[in-house]
Amino acid sequence: MPILQPVPLADYTSRIFQAAGVPKMTADLVGQSLVAANLAGHDSHGVIRIMQYLRQIDEGELRPQATPEIERETAVMALLNGHRCFGQLGAKVAIETGINKARENAVATVGLKHSGHVGRLGEWVGLAAEAGLIALAYANGGRSSGLVAPFGGAERRMGTNPIAVAIPLENRAPLLLDFATSAVAEGKVRVALNSGKPIPEGWALDKTGAPTMNPADLYDGGMLLPAAGHKGYSLALLSDFLGGILTGAGGPGLPGSILGNGVLFVALNIEAFRPLADFFADGTHITDRIKATKPASGFDEVLLPGEPEARSAQARQEDGIPLDEITWSQIVEVARKLSVADIA
Ligand code: NAD
Numbered sequence: 342m343p344i345l346q347p348v349p350l351a352d353y354t355s356r357i358f359q360a361a362g363v364p365k366m367t368a369d370l371v372g373q374s375l376v377a378a379n380l381a382g383h384d385s386h387g388v389i390r391i392m393q394y395l396r397q398i399d400e401g402e403l404r405p406q407a408t409p410e411i412e413r414e415t416a417v418m419a420l421l422n423g424h425r426c427f428g429q430l431g432a433k434v435a436i437e438t439g440i441n442k443a444r445e446n447a448v449a450t451v452g453l454k455h456s457g458h459v460g461r462l463g464e465w466v467g468l469a470a471e472a473g474l475i476a477l478a479y480a481n482g483g484r485s486s487g488l489v490a491p492f493g494g495a496e497r498r499m500g501t502n503p504i505a506v507a508i509p510l511e512n513r514a515p516l517l518l519d520f521a522t523s524a525v526a527e528g529k530v531r532v533a534l535n536s537g538k539p540i541p542e543g544w545a546l547d548k549t550g551a552p553t554m555n556p557a558d559l560y561d562g563g564m565l566l567p568a569a570g571h572k573g574y575s576l577a578l579l580s581d582f583l584g585g586i587l588t589g590a591g592g593p594g595l596p597g598s599i600l601g602n603g604v605l606f607v608a609l610n611i612e613a614f615r616p617l618a619d620f621f622a623d624g625t626h627i628t629d630r631i632k633a634t635k636p637a638s639g640f641d642e643v644l645l646p647g648e649p650e651a652r653s654a655q656a657r658q659e660d661g662i663p664l665d666e667i668t669w670s671q672i673v674e675v676a677r678k679l680s681v682a683d684i685a
C-alpha cells in the first residue's frame with residue numbers, strides 16, 4: 342500500500358489542479374484541505390476527491406477561476422454566491438466572514454450557495470474554534486436525486502447532509518462534532534469499493550430496497566440509510582432547510598441545484614455571553630469529568646468528539662498517509678494525463 346507524506350501530497354494535488362486551470366491560491370487551498378482530511382483519518386474526503394473535482398471541472402459543474410461574492414449582507418448575516426467556485430474556497434470565505442461579524446456583533450450567520458463540495462465540514466468550523474469562537478454548520482447536497490432514503494423509505498430523497506460544530510476548550514483541542522446525517526459518508530462506501538471490502542450492515546439498501554453489504558450496489562441505484570433512524574433523518578431535513586432552502590442553494594429535486602453543498606454557518610462570540618475564563622473553566626470541568634468516565638466493556642477510554650481525528654493527524658504526520666492502490670493509481674494516471682511531474 343502506498344504511503345504518502347502530507348507536504349509532497351498536498352503540493353502534488355495542488356499541481357494537478359493548477360494543470361486543470363485552477364489558480365495557484367485556490368489549488369493550494371484545495372490540496373491542503375484534501376490532505377488535512379486524509380490526516381484526520383477521513384480518507385473519504387481526502388485526495389480520493391481529485392478525480393471527482395476534475396470531472397466536475399470538465400463538465401462545467403465547477404468553475405476553476407470562480408470566487409464567492411457577497412449577495413446580501415447586514416451586520417449579523419451574509420449570503421455568499423459561490424458562482425460554482427471550489428467549495429473549499431467558498432467555505433473558507435464564508436466562515437471567515439462569520440468570524441469577523443461575530444467578533445463585532447456577538448453572533449453571525451453566513452449562508453453559502455452555488456459552490457462545489459466543501460469537503461470535511463468540520464475543517465471550516467474548526468477555523469472559528471481556533472479563533473476562539475463557537476461555530477455550527479449545516480450542509481446539504483444538491484444532487485438531482487439525493488443518495489439517502491428517508492427513515493422508512495426505500496428511494497433516494499436526500500443528501501448525506503453533514504452537520505458540524507466546533508467549540509474551543511482550554512488546554513485541549515476544540516470539541517469537534519462533524520458527521521454526515523446518513524449512516525456513513527458516501528465516500529466511505531467508495532473507499533470500501535476501491536479497497537475491495539464489504540460495507541457493514543445498516544449502511545445501505547440496494548436498488549430494490551433490500552439491505553446490502555456490497556459497496557457496488559450503492560452505485561447501481563442503491564441508497565444510503567439515515568444515521569440513527571428517524572433522528573438522523575430529521576437532522577438531514579434540518580440541513581436541507583438551513584443549508585439548502587434558506588440559502589437558496591436548492592437540494593434534491595429542486596430546479597437550479599448544483600452538484601455541491603449549500604451551507605449555513607453560525608458563529609458565536611463566547612465573550613458576548615460571559616467571560617471567556619468562566620466558559621473555559623466550565624468547559625474544562627465538563628470535559629475532564631467525561632474523560633474520567635470508567636470505560637464500558639469493550640472500550641479502552643471515552644473519547645471526546647474531535648479526538649479520533651486529532652490522534653490520526655498526529656500519527657499520519659509522523660508515519661505518512663496510507664492510500665489504497667486503486668485510488669493512488671487513479672490519481673497518478675490523471676496527473677500524467679495533465680503532464681504533471683510525479684510527486685516529489
Ligand atoms: P464519522 O461517522 O466518522 O463521525 C465523525 C465524528 O464522530 C467526529 O466528530 C468524530 O470526532 C466523532 N467520533 C468518532 N468516534 C468517536 C468516539 N468514539 N467518541 C466520540 N466522538 C467520536 O463521520 P462521517 O459521518 O463518516 O463523516 C466523515 C466526514 O465526511 C466528515 O468530516 C463530514 O463533514 C464529511 N462529509 C461531508 C459531506 C459533504 O457533502 N461535504 C457529506 C457527508 C460527510
